[in-house]
Amino acid sequence: MSQSTGHYGFYPGCSMGATARSYLQSTEAICKALGLTLKEVDDWNCCGASEYISMNSVAAYSLIARNLSLAAQEGHTDLVAPCNMCFLNLHKVDGYMEKYPKINQQVGRALAAGGLSYKAGSVHVRHLLDIVVEDVGIDAVTAKITRPLKGLRVAPYYGCLLTRPDSRYSPEYPTHLDDLLEALGATVVEFPLKTQCCGGHMTQIKEATAYDMIRRILQNAAEDQADAIVTICPMCQLNLDAFQPQVNGMFKTKFHLPVLYFTQMMGVAFGLSNKELGIGSEITSSKTAFRKIGQEEPEEQKSLKRDKNALPMPRL
Amino acid sequence: MVEPKIIGFLCNWCSYRGADTAGMARMKYPPNVKIIRVPCSGRISPELVLRSFREGADGVMVLGCHIGDCHYGTGNHRTAKRMPVLKKLLEYNGIEPERLCVDWVSAAEGEKFATLIREFTETIKALPPFVEVIK
């Protein structure tokens, strides 16, 4: 639990200012609605994403730890990072400094050169989804719903970084985003590839591999008649949304799946306007999908009615 | 540095068997601890521990079954009530409370027993020999 006052340190990350501006807009909108105040850490710097760490780990850790030190100085016990990559890097470095005294010492020396210091473990790094589900709680969210998303079929996409290497949720099969979307009134489809990788930076290194990874996820969502994919990371959103034309071209498929942020879905359910939520800035338009809200769901293709001599399923 | 002399009072059903299990698995640990077998850790009166210190023991171990596992049911509850007070008493008399180790080892925990002995011997080695206190 964070400070009871709902105040959190906020680490926006580089994409929120640019390609993922809609994620920032919708985050600010729902925070206002839920009474959460995210205080941006002053003078935060880049989280090193995946490239820098593979170049020089200690330098990268020190770069990342600088953000932790700034957050600690501002008195935050909880630092919110809405993007999976930033969350993982900050969370990992905090953990490494606690577990490995050698790293702690090297990073400490680097920070001291800039007049900074950081005591490992003093700042809890949290993902925004974790704040909404654990601290605010799903009941508080449902209380704010004015326009339930009934009729909309969504595929909850966690991405591969959030629940690995360890988290309070099952690394293979987390369900807290599913629960949130269900609470918003949407129908959450069966989506086994919810934690499979979206290709990450592979789109810049080897398109064919990346496009095949993206195709699998789109195909799995489309198979269950999902109207939209809901994600929690700007990188995943970009990959699944921006490269749909290339995937359709390469694999002769006809996917048209809008990829939206869970904060945008919450905003819609809270009855906020598209403009406030940055809806419309996505490349694969979500207009057709949002028209489904309030309509009856299409008839399930697989007959749900149990055959008379069907065997019972083990209860989950 | 003089090798510390340590006396261990072990309960017959759990910690003594834990020591045997460590032996059967050929785990190695320092030879400083001499083990005395008692039916239950509840049998160990504070006087026995104090008398061991008086005889010049640098450290005393009182090892029993985990709470709830005692072969006699609640024997080790008494240990859990007497020994913390004895530790405080040592402290108030200027004797390092770490000289008295009170812990719980089950018959299956050979590894834990060996580690306990290694760590305790190191702790005692770091302290000045107890004999100096007596003079």
Next chain:
Amino acid sequence: MSEARIGVYVCHCGSNIAGTVDVAAVAKWAEDLPNVVVSRDYKFMCSSPGQEMIETDIKELGLTRVVVASCSPHLHEPTFRGACSRAGLNPYLFEMANIREQDSWVTTDQVEATKKAMSLVAAAVSRVAYQQPLESLFVPIDPNVLVVGGGVAGIQATLEIADSGRHVYLVEREPSIGGHMAQLDKTFPTLDCSACILTPKMTNAANHQNVTLFTWSEVEKVEGYVGNFTVTIRKRARYIDEPLCTGCGVCQEKCPKKVIDDVFEAGIGYRKAVYIPFPQAVPNTPVIDRDNCIFFEKGTCKACEKFCPTGAIKFDQEDEIITLKVGNIILATGYDLFDARRIPQYGYGRLENVFSSLEFERLTNAAGPTLGRVVLRDGVTVPKSVGIIHCVGSRDKNYNNYCSSICCMQSLKFAHMVKERTGAEVYEFYIDIRTPAKAYDEFYQKVLGEGTHFIRGRVAEVTDAARQPGEEGKLIIQAEDTLIGKQRRIPVDMVILSSGLEARADAKEVAIKFGISCSADEWFIEKHPKLDPVATMTDGVFVAGACQGPKDIPASVAQGSAAAARVMSLIGQGEVEIEAATAIVNEETCVGCQECIPSCPYGSIEFLEDKKKAHIIEALCKGCGTCVGTCLSKSITLRHFTDEQLVNEMIGAMQSMKLFEAQDLVIVE
């Protein structure tokens, strides 16, 4: 104790002790210890020549105390006590120094090991001088026996003891005995029909004149000690009057309420609210499941009562509390199956056609929900390809480290039965194939011969998300094939998870109830893993079958017989020797403060109102010494563990350590 004449015997134990401890030096050194008249070392003290050496010394040298420095008292204290009493010396005038498990085996440096042995011998010699002769208490053994758990191990033990003429109370928690074995269709490696070989034993056990069967019952409380246990049993209400019920089964036909049977049918079959678990159930008296019976929910229906020809339905029946007197107890409470839902990536509970091993056993069983037809979850389609995954939840640091020992053979049996009944392609994903008994590996060769594909690698994931063409609508098993060093994706129609065995969920509480202890994995701890696997550290309580660790049916049956033999030998002796080391109150010094009375775990201390003194009831005292530790005025002494003995044992050790410290003794190699 100046007049004590002590004999010291240092054992080589082959090289176990002599390999690290200079036993000759220890024996030599012990000669100069106070009151020691003879000190020898010998290759194997526990051998008959070793024991005879002690006996002759006692007789010829008039020894009044004996110390043997060898292994742990838990191993050979009874042996050497026997030697002493054979030579006319009271067995309690004997003490051991544990210089093997607690010295030679755990110390690398030979000089240190030898010095430690000397200190331990000095401690024992200093202690033994203060030991007093004691006469043990002999307590008659109640010939009746309690067997807890009606699985194959429990049934075997019950039959053996009943056949020997003794009375057995068999308590089983479920409505019928039979345990997990009754759920199986075939048994490996002989492919016998499980029910065919088990049912005769079940009926024998039930109808045996020396057996009282309590099903749908649990043991609530156990008091007393070996030979004299008082057991309280709760016989849960069946809401059916057993003598009146003929087992005609009409009530089950007429009962309108159908419920998923999570216990016997492992969740893949149904049963009525009034049911017997399977046709050959023993006893074949049904039980009414109170939680699902419409009468108990809404007060209506009562169909079973209307149609019952003998009026055996009794809705007002109450639980019965029964108290029994028994001399020995055998725990044969079996195992629980690992719940595969704890591994989300295998999809059990989420993907329809992923089955647990017990579910598949019920599928293949002729009396099962599909009358033996191997079909998918829709109850109709016959699978064309089946994947079987070994070690689900076993040999896995995230779940259970141990190998559950039966899953390989079980998986091979499944492969054979799938081939035989459906002709489907079968893929087995294994780490190692373990076939450790007679005709096991031949069975493996047979299954190989039938064309089952074996892929060596732990399965990473079972998913229904198709990726390549040909995977649609299938379950894809992704695993690394370590033999060809490649990742493989095998699409199949059905997946069987060979889940491992786990201790019963309530094993810890049951262990505390019967006064025994559990290992870290919550299996019951045996007295000695190799030499005494069916006894426990609590005399009179024995274990048999999977409750002591994963094992297959032959091993469980063998342990059932073993536990029965141990019980019969105790009953044969007619009485059992109770530790003489009990506590006694010194009435001169006792001031009647009564602090000792609540400290006794067994309530065996009473307060004599007239004398205003505490008094210990010897028969109830187990000799734990807690009261001795509580009494401030030291008015209670625990025989064989008196303050004088323990303090002198400590002094013996301390003085020798101080001696070595001073001389910095150099041991002549």
Next chain:
Amino acid sequence: MTDRLPALQEVIGKLLPDVDGVLGLKVGPAGIVSPHLFVKDLADELASLAIWPKEPLPGTLKIIQKAHPDAKLAIVCRGCEERGIVEMAKHYQIDLANVTLIGLQCTQEEAEFCRCAKPFTVHAQTTIGTPIAGVPDTLTDEFAALSREEKLAFWKEEFLHCIKCYGCRNICPQCFCNVCTLEDETWVETGRLPMPQPAMYHLIRSMHMTAKCVACRECEETCPAGIPMAIQFRLIARDVKEMFNYETGAEIDQPPPQLLVLEEGEYERTGLPH
């Protein structure tokens, strides 16, 4: 010190007819104050009733009750003495049934003399004097703040003066054993002065005072060498309160902690490993 004397005389006077005797203090012919049993036929003895210096009356009460189990007695008792009686009752040394307590509240000066935290009675029906707040035990607090080495030196210095006269044990109301462990050669060496350290005598007595000492400071008061041994007893009493939630002599029907098995949450407070 003598302001409450008339009130006490009056209360005892009224009580004498319906009890077999009232235990209190009396000034002797040589001006020495000692325990005395006032009886109704010798009521005029009340004139030489005394309050100070205080003497531990519970021990005397025990002796009288052992001799006359069914005598109806009353006793003048300060806060510490009342706690002493309650604690002894829990160990069946005193029968509270036929004892009436006459509570005597201590004055500020008396409370400071004993550094007493609770200089007032709780259970006594009739009380004399107005109860005042407890006084901080600065000596014990200062000692507690010492470092380990300083504590060691403190007791080494103090116990050098101990002549093992057993006075502290004899005066202590809670030391009611017939035969005392401290006189047993196995535990405490005899015939060695100054006693070797660590002083087994004092260590064992401190252990025996666990959940027994009612902080009446008689031991310190009677010690010819003025050794402040009550410091240890009081520090242990604080630990017993914190660990087992037990205040010695406070509740009549709360059983001493050593008699009970571990209660919910108690183990965590012992600081022992999990």
